[in-house]
Amino acid sequence: MTSSPSGNTLLLQRQLKELRKHPVEGFSAGLKDETNLYHWEIMIIGPADSLYEGGFLRAELVFPPEYPLLPPTLKFLTQMWHPNVYSDGRLCISILHAPGTDEWGYEDPGERWLPVHSVESILVSVISLLSADVPDLNSPANVDAAKQVREDFAGYKKKVRRLVRQSAEEAFD
Template identity: 45%
Template structure:
């Protein structure tokens, strides 16, 4: 079955996706309020805030281009800064399954579940890119030299990554403050209000009976157990009703 969407349909979805992404700390959109802004062509900075990452602290400018057939066809992604990475081509494009057209590819061995589908979106792509930066796929590299460097000389690879991070900081927009962590502040601790019951004039029914059980409870509180005579009296009352 062939799917098609209109340009307006793609734009409507992309506006919604961008609105959600603008709330995230790890992405900063550029020129999204300028007169020349094009919703089908995003330019942004991707930020790596992960102390365990070789690219920690980086601000990597990138662009993503969408067609009128989005989301039935995947977007195109490329970095706008040179990055030495096993899965990044010299022109900044990526070798990553999620950007490949929908359906299984027998030649590459990629399953349909690994490739693009209309159920995914821009955020799925961007999160996959960030994960790929930290966990390269060296068995099918776009940059063979970087793949060998990562595999055999990890310290040199990490040094190159840190140099890339330092270069990337020159692209941080003036006045923009890089996040240092994605941790949210814990919610305020709930305080017990001891005066709640004293101030409330309402009577609450917690499901207990208004008769019979109250007397038994008083017996328990006095250290006495209800007698069998009480049980017989209750049975006689029920039989007469």
């Protein structure tokens, strides 16, 4: 299976058209610049009954030229405090890890990126991550957030809720 720029462009155009035609509850997606199909803007609405409820979480999704053979990267532009989000906003979840075997043995190859995944499946995974009652602490991207979850869960929740309120205020500025 090879990928060609024109094939990648057609796939991204099709996925964008599908999301515009049939929006999925919980997020919206569009191009950051109408001339660049490889750079998307994402808005995730904080899932109901989660710490993120009421939040408007801005992110960007950047696709490599090898897409769909390689995964895009998702980076939150909204300040986040979560064990699976690096301090620079990059999201660390299995579905966005390159295909193949995990050198540290945390993930099975089937949990990692597969070319059948789509923007919709990525964003549904992100919403699922944000909906979890307790974040996954197995291999944290943000060690400080993971430590706070373990040692001071009430403080962790308070910090997340403060950032969620801030995201809602910024969304309407």
